[in-house]
Amino acid sequence: MPKDHGIGASQKRREDVRFLTGAGQYTDDINVYGQTYCVFVRSDVAHGKIVSIDASAAEAMPGVLRIFTGKDFEGVGGLPCGWLITDKNGDPMKEPGHPVLAIGKVRHVGDPYAAVVAETLQEARDAAEAIVADIEELDPAVDMKAALASGAPLVHDDLTDNLCYDWQFGTDTETVDAAFAAAAHVTTLELVNNRLVANPMEPRVALGDYARANDESTLYTTSQNPHVIRLLMGAFVLGIPEHKLKVVAPDVGGGFGTKIFHYAEEAFVTFAARKLNRPVKWTSTRSEAFMSDAHGRDHVTKIELALDADNNFTAIRTDTLANMGAYLSTFSSSIPTWLHGTLMAGNYRTPAVQVNVKAVFTNTVPVDAYRGAGRPEATFQLERLVDKAARELGVDPVALRRQNFITSFPYATPVAVEYDTGNYVATMDKLEEMIDRKGFEARRAESKARGKLRGLGVNCYIEACGIAPSNLVGQLGARAGLYDAATVRVNATGSISVMVGAHSHGQGHETAFPQVVAEMLGIDESMIDIVHGDTSKIPFGMGTYGSRSLAVCGSAMVRATEKIINKAKKIAGHMLEASDADIELKDGQFTVAGTDKSVAWGDVTLAAYVPHNYPLEDIEPGLEETAFYDPSNFTYPSGAYACEVEVDPETGRVEILDFAAADDFGNVVNPMIVEGQVHGGIAQGVGQAMLESCIYDENGQLLSASYMDYAMPRAEDLPFFKVDHSCVTPCTHNPLGVKGCGEAGAIGSPPAVVNAVLDALNVGGIKVDHIDMPLSPHRVWAAMQG
Amino acid sequence: MYSFDIETPKTVADAVAALGKDEAQALGGGQTLIPSLKARLAMPSVLVSLAQIDEIKGISQDGDVLTIGGGTTHAEVAKGAGSYPALAALAANIGDPAVRNRGTIGGSIANNDPAACYPAAALASRATIVTNNREIAIDDYFQGMFTTALDEGEIVTAVKLPIPEKASYQKFEQPASRFALVGVFVAKYADGVRVAVTGASEEGVFRWAEAEEALSGDFSAAALEGLTLPGDGMINDLHGSGAYRAHLITVMTKRAVTAAA
Incomplete structure (x- = not known):
C-alpha cells in the first residue's frame, strides 16, 4: 500500500483547490483604496541617446498625476547585481549602473525612459502616447562576437568595451593543453544555447503603497523571494530600512527564475507611491513581458573533448560567450560562471576540465536565470559533445557514457565541487528499461517502412541545487547568504503554522512541507498550514530558486521542528513526572519509554500556553521555534533521459513519440508533486529544444515579440512522459536526504531531444553533426539538404 | 484600446448605413481586429458589429x-x-x-x-x-x-x-501561431483541377498553374513529380525561408492530392 500520510505520500495539492476554483489571490487581484495606475514609456530602438523628453502636453491631460523620467532618479540608487565575478586577471567584473528609468541613453528595446501615473489606466496610456521624446538612434551592439570586436558600439559609454568579464575556471591551461596534445581522439563542437523568454502564465505586476502617517511602504509584487526584494530595493535603491518596508508576494502564477530578480518597475511604484502619497499599480502586458522580463540562456560555445586510445575522457575545455544583455540583472553574472562552470564535469571522471567564459554586454534585454540557470547550458554542451564523440568513434553512445561514469563517492571534480553521492549506473539501467532500448531497431525499421526516420537520443545530467554554504559562496562573490529560515508556531490546541522563507509559486510547498512536519510529530497534515510570501509574517527567507526550497528551507523547518519536539518532551516529562530523556514521541503521543504512561500532543501544547502544571523554572511558556539552516554543500540530483522521435524527411517536422526520465532526487516527500515538477521541466526543455527562440534582428529589434512568433510548447507537442525516481541515493548532508527536483526536467531534456533527432538523421550515409535549437522543421530540413 | 462607439445593426442595410459614418469599421468575429484594437494599432471611432445580423x-x-x-x-x-x-x-x-x-x-x-x-x-x-x-x-x-x-x-x-468531386486541404503549421506556414487546397472538378496556396507568397494566396495543368490530366501525386516553384517571392521569415516554403508547397500539394484521391 502506498503511504497516504507523511513523507512519501502522494497527497493531492491542497493549494489547487483555490487555484482551480478561481480563488487564488494574485498581485493584480489586490486593489488598494485610492489606487492609481502606472504606464511605462519604453524605448522602441535598441540603442539611443536621449536628447530631450517633452512631457508638458501629457502632464496637462485628464487624470494625470505626474510624469517621471530618468531625471527623477538622479541621486537614487540603481538596480544592484547580487554577485561579483572576479575575472581571470583578478579584476572585478564591469558593473555599469542600471537606473530605474533610463538616464542619458536607452540601451534595449523596452528600456523604460518615462512613466506616467494617472487616475485610470486609460488616462495613463493616453498620456504616455502624448510624451514627445527626441531619441537619437545609435548603432547597436547585438551579436556577441560583433559586440566584442574593436570599434563596436559601446553599450555603456563609461566602459572601454562591451566585455563584462573574462573568466577562467578549473584545471590550469598547461595541464589541459598537455592532455589535448596527448589525446588519441579529440571531438569538437560549436553550438548555441538559444535565448528564451520565460513566459510565466501570470505577467509581472507591482503595486506600491505608502502610509505617510507612519512612513511605511508596502510593495505587492510577483516575486519568488520577497525578502530578497526588500533587501535589494530597500538597502540599495530607495534607502528604506526594513522596518519601514513590507514586501508581499501573494499567489504567483509561475516564476521559472524570471521572478527572482529585482526589477525597475518594483522600485518605481514604491518610489512613486511615496512621492504622490497614493498607491501606484503597474500590470505588465504580455508585450511588455517579452521586452522587460529577464531572458534566459543565450550562450555561444565551443567545447572540446580529449579521449585516450581506450575512449576514456582525459580532458574537457570550453569557450563560451554569455550574453548579459544591456544591464546586469540581479544574478546574471553568476549564471554562466558558478552555476555553469561547476557542472562541466557532468557525470564523468574526466581528470582535467577547464571552463572559459566571456560575458558580453549587448543592446538586448538583460539575461538572467531561467529554470536550470547555467546547468542546462553545461549539460547540453557536454551531452551533445559526448554523443558526437561516440558517433565519430563508432561506439555506442550509452556504452561510452557508462565507461566514463563516476562510480565512487564522494567525488571531487576538477571544477571545485564535490558530489556527495549518486548512482549513475542505476539511473541509466532504469532508463534503458523504460525506453525499451533493446527494441529500438525494430521500431526504427517499422518507421522506415512508413517513410519516416526514427531516432533515439540518450543523455545524462548532473545538477547542483541548494547552492551553499554561505561562507563559500561569499568567497566566490555572492553578496548574500544562501541559507533559509523557518518558524514553527504551535498553537495552544496543537495546530501549527509554519512560516517559511521559501515562496511557493507552483511547487506545492503548501502540501509537501506539512507532510514533513506531520511525519516528525505523528499528527495529521490538516493540523498544519504553511505561511509564506510576506516579509511581515515570516522571519526571513532567501526565497525559491535553484531547486532549493525543500533541501534548504525544508531543512530549516526540520531543525525548528526538532527544537519544538525537544521542548515538548520537557513539558511532557514534567506532566508525566519522568525525565525528558525517557520521553518518546510517536503518532502524536508522548510516552515514557517502557511504560504505558502517555500524554497526547494536544495536552502538551495546551500546557505550553496554559502553564498551570508546567516547569516554569526551567523553560518558558509557549511553543514556537525558529531555525536558520545553512547547508554544508550543494545537493546533486542526477539522472538519465531518453527521447524517441520520428522525423518526416519531406518536411523536416519532428514528432516526439516517447520520452523517459530516470531521476535520482534522493528521498522524495510527495511523489506526485515530484512527477509534476519533472513533467513541467521536460515540457520547458522540449520547448527549448523544439520550439522556443528569442530572436533579435541586426538592428536590435525583437522579432519574436509575441506568441505569433514565439512558439510555446503545447500539450499536443508532447508525448505522455515516463518518469521514475526509484533510484535513490539520499543526500548525505541534509536532514531529509533530499536533493531537489524543480529544474531537472529542463536540464536533462534538451540534449535528449537533439541527440534523438541527430540519431534519426545520421542514417544511410547522411552526416549531420549538429543542429542548433530549436529544431524547427525548417532547420531540420535545411540540415538535411547539406 | 482607444475608446470607440459600437453599433449592433440587425440587418445588412442598417450595417451598411452605420459603416457610412466617419472612421467606422466593420467587426466580424474580431479575431484579428480585437487584438489590433487592444494593441492600439487601430483607432476606429465606430465599430459596427455584424454579429447580430x-x-x-x-x-x-x-x-x-x-x-x-x-x-x-x-x-x-x-x-x-x-x-x-x-x-x-x-x-x-x-x-x-x-x-x-x-x-x-x-x-x-x-x-x-x-x-x-x-x-x-x-x-x-x-x-x-x-x-x-x-x-x-x-x-x-x-x-x-x-x-x-x-x-x-x-x-x-x-x-x-x-462543391468539387474531390478535395483536400493540407496545412503545414507555423510552429508559434499555428497559422499556415504553407497551406494547399486542391479541388478537382469535372472540367479541371484547382490548386490554391496560402501562407507562402509575398503576394498572398495564389493558384499554382503548373500543378493545376498537370493534375487536370492525371489526378495523382505522381503527376506532380519534377514540378517545383522558385523560392523568390515566397515569404522569408523566422519560421522558414522562401526556398523551404516553395519546397513545402510541392510536398503539401502531393499530400492533398493523395488525401483527396
Missing part, C-alpha cells in the same frame, strides 16, 4: 453549390458543411475552439491574411463572393496580402462554393 448567418445548399453566410463561424462550418468534407475539415482546424466559435468566414475572406486558411479554400473552390451590392468572382477578388476587391464599407454577406 441573422440574414448573413448559416449554410444552405442549392444543387452542387454550397452557400455560407459571411457571419457564419468556423465552428458552424465545421459542423454544418458535411457535404463539402474538405471545407468542414479546414474550418475545424482553424485556431482553437475560442477562435472557431467567434471567427467568421466573411471576416477571414475580407481580411485576406496571407496565412489564413479560407482564402485557399475559396480560391480553389471557384467561389463567388457575395456582398451587400454585388457578386465578385474569386479570381477577381484577392489582390495581394490584406487586399481585396471590396470597396470601403462593403460587407461580405455570403460565400458561394461549388
Whole structure:
C-alpha cells in the first residue's frame, strides 16, 4: 500500500483547490483604496541617446498625476547585481549602473525612459502616447562576437568595451593543453544555447503603497523571494530600512527564475507611491513581458573533448560567450560562471576540465536565470559533445557514457565541487528499461517502412541545487547568504503554522512541507498550514530558486521542528513526572519509554500556553521555534533521459513519440508533486529544444515579440512522459536526504531531444553533426539538404 | 484600446448605413481586429458589429453549390458543411475552439491574411463572393496580402462554393501561431483541377498553374513529380525561408492530392 500520510505520500495539492476554483489571490487581484495606475514609456530602438523628453502636453491631460523620467532618479540608487565575478586577471567584473528609468541613453528595446501615473489606466496610456521624446538612434551592439570586436558600439559609454568579464575556471591551461596534445581522439563542437523568454502564465505586476502617517511602504509584487526584494530595493535603491518596508508576494502564477530578480518597475511604484502619497499599480502586458522580463540562456560555445586510445575522457575545455544583455540583472553574472562552470564535469571522471567564459554586454534585454540557470547550458554542451564523440568513434553512445561514469563517492571534480553521492549506473539501467532500448531497431525499421526516420537520443545530467554554504559562496562573490529560515508556531490546541522563507509559486510547498512536519510529530497534515510570501509574517527567507526550497528551507523547518519536539518532551516529562530523556514521541503521543504512561500532543501544547502544571523554572511558556539552516554543500540530483522521435524527411517536422526520465532526487516527500515538477521541466526543455527562440534582428529589434512568433510548447507537442525516481541515493548532508527536483526536467531534456533527432538523421550515409535549437522543421530540413 | 462607439445593426442595410459614418469599421468575429484594437494599432471611432445580423448567418445548399453566410463561424462550418468534407475539415482546424466559435468566414475572406486558411479554400473552390451590392468572382477578388476587391464599407454577406468531386486541404503549421506556414487546397472538378496556396507568397494566396495543368490530366501525386516553384517571392521569415516554403508547397500539394484521391 502506498503511504497516504507523511513523507512519501502522494497527497493531492491542497493549494489547487483555490487555484482551480478561481480563488487564488494574485498581485493584480489586490486593489488598494485610492489606487492609481502606472504606464511605462519604453524605448522602441535598441540603442539611443536621449536628447530631450517633452512631457508638458501629457502632464496637462485628464487624470494625470505626474510624469517621471530618468531625471527623477538622479541621486537614487540603481538596480544592484547580487554577485561579483572576479575575472581571470583578478579584476572585478564591469558593473555599469542600471537606473530605474533610463538616464542619458536607452540601451534595449523596452528600456523604460518615462512613466506616467494617472487616475485610470486609460488616462495613463493616453498620456504616455502624448510624451514627445527626441531619441537619437545609435548603432547597436547585438551579436556577441560583433559586440566584442574593436570599434563596436559601446553599450555603456563609461566602459572601454562591451566585455563584462573574462573568466577562467578549473584545471590550469598547461595541464589541459598537455592532455589535448596527448589525446588519441579529440571531438569538437560549436553550438548555441538559444535565448528564451520565460513566459510565466501570470505577467509581472507591482503595486506600491505608502502610509505617510507612519512612513511605511508596502510593495505587492510577483516575486519568488520577497525578502530578497526588500533587501535589494530597500538597502540599495530607495534607502528604506526594513522596518519601514513590507514586501508581499501573494499567489504567483509561475516564476521559472524570471521572478527572482529585482526589477525597475518594483522600485518605481514604491518610489512613486511615496512621492504622490497614493498607491501606484503597474500590470505588465504580455508585450511588455517579452521586452522587460529577464531572458534566459543565450550562450555561444565551443567545447572540446580529449579521449585516450581506450575512449576514456582525459580532458574537457570550453569557450563560451554569455550574453548579459544591456544591464546586469540581479544574478546574471553568476549564471554562466558558478552555476555553469561547476557542472562541466557532468557525470564523468574526466581528470582535467577547464571552463572559459566571456560575458558580453549587448543592446538586448538583460539575461538572467531561467529554470536550470547555467546547468542546462553545461549539460547540453557536454551531452551533445559526448554523443558526437561516440558517433565519430563508432561506439555506442550509452556504452561510452557508462565507461566514463563516476562510480565512487564522494567525488571531487576538477571544477571545485564535490558530489556527495549518486548512482549513475542505476539511473541509466532504469532508463534503458523504460525506453525499451533493446527494441529500438525494430521500431526504427517499422518507421522506415512508413517513410519516416526514427531516432533515439540518450543523455545524462548532473545538477547542483541548494547552492551553499554561505561562507563559500561569499568567497566566490555572492553578496548574500544562501541559507533559509523557518518558524514553527504551535498553537495552544496543537495546530501549527509554519512560516517559511521559501515562496511557493507552483511547487506545492503548501502540501509537501506539512507532510514533513506531520511525519516528525505523528499528527495529521490538516493540523498544519504553511505561511509564506510576506516579509511581515515570516522571519526571513532567501526565497525559491535553484531547486532549493525543500533541501534548504525544508531543512530549516526540520531543525525548528526538532527544537519544538525537544521542548515538548520537557513539558511532557514534567506532566508525566519522568525525565525528558525517557520521553518518546510517536503518532502524536508522548510516552515514557517502557511504560504505558502517555500524554497526547494536544495536552502538551495546551500546557505550553496554559502553564498551570508546567516547569516554569526551567523553560518558558509557549511553543514556537525558529531555525536558520545553512547547508554544508550543494545537493546533486542526477539522472538519465531518453527521447524517441520520428522525423518526416519531406518536411523536416519532428514528432516526439516517447520520452523517459530516470531521476535520482534522493528521498522524495510527495511523489506526485515530484512527477509534476519533472513533467513541467521536460515540457520547458522540449520547448527549448523544439520550439522556443528569442530572436533579435541586426538592428536590435525583437522579432519574436509575441506568441505569433514565439512558439510555446503545447500539450499536443508532447508525448505522455515516463518518469521514475526509484533510484535513490539520499543526500548525505541534509536532514531529509533530499536533493531537489524543480529544474531537472529542463536540464536533462534538451540534449535528449537533439541527440534523438541527430540519431534519426545520421542514417544511410547522411552526416549531420549538429543542429542548433530549436529544431524547427525548417532547420531540420535545411540540415538535411547539406 | 482607444475608446470607440459600437453599433449592433440587425440587418445588412442598417450595417451598411452605420459603416457610412466617419472612421467606422466593420467587426466580424474580431479575431484579428480585437487584438489590433487592444494593441492600439487601430483607432476606429465606430465599430459596427455584424454579429447580430441573422440574414448573413448559416449554410444552405442549392444543387452542387454550397452557400455560407459571411457571419457564419468556423465552428458552424465545421459542423454544418458535411457535404463539402474538405471545407468542414479546414474550418475545424482553424485556431482553437475560442477562435472557431467567434471567427467568421466573411471576416477571414475580407481580411485576406496571407496565412489564413479560407482564402485557399475559396480560391480553389471557384467561389463567388457575395456582398451587400454585388457578386465578385474569386479570381477577381484577392489582390495581394490584406487586399481585396471590396470597396470601403462593403460587407461580405455570403460565400458561394461549388462543391468539387474531390478535395483536400493540407496545412503545414507555423510552429508559434499555428497559422499556415504553407497551406494547399486542391479541388478537382469535372472540367479541371484547382490548386490554391496560402501562407507562402509575398503576394498572398495564389493558384499554382503548373500543378493545376498537370493534375487536370492525371489526378495523382505522381503527376506532380519534377514540378517545383522558385523560392523568390515566397515569404522569408523566422519560421522558414522562401526556398523551404516553395519546397513545402510541392510536398503539401502531393499530400492533398493523395488525401483527396
